[in-house]
Amino acid sequence: MNDRATSVNAEGISEPFASEAVPVEEWSEGTRYGSRFRYLSGFGGANHVGVALEELAPGMESSLNHYHMIEEEQAFILEGEMTLRLGEKTYPMKAGDHVCFxxxxxxxxxFYNHSAxxxxxxMIGEKNPNEVVVYPETGRVGVRLMxxxxxxxxxxxxxxxxxTRKQERTLSSD
Structure with a gap:
């Protein structure tokens, strides 16, 4: 078990670490959405690029369908298979496949895990504090800065x- 919250040492240097040393985080929303992940870049002290090792259980979706206005994301499949929903199209993905957004x-x-x-x-992505994310199916627009x-x-x-009507402006004298 890991006894450190980060790979950054006392001198402020990011040291190498095993992915198993990173705490597993889990989230879910209802019975449709959820995943388990290890936030590797956060543990390593990174501020500009986010990297997560994710695991999507059978029958689960990774997130609401969305796109980014400022940030780029990429996914590389390590093990298993799942379906990518990209707009109105779907694509089966398996170990060794890569996709860029x-x-x-x-x-x-x-992503949706259609397998057993x-x-x-x-998942690799930027961490821009000014990011705007659009969710086409729900009409939501997320503004990270705010x-x-x-x-x-x-x-x-x-x-x-x-x-927009012209207004009389007067100068005040003190």
């Missing part, structure tokens, strides 16, 4: 809510 590619992506065994894969999500259908015209 370039920033601004306005096609949602997510867990699928293990590496830590908030918005309903995409609630759009505003640039001048909406502004008083």
């Amino acid at each position: 370039p920033a601004g590619q306005k096609v949602g992506h997510s 065994s867990p699928c293990r894969f590496i 830590g908030e999500g918005y309903d995409r259908s609630s759009t505003m015209d640039y001048w909406q809510g502004a008083d």
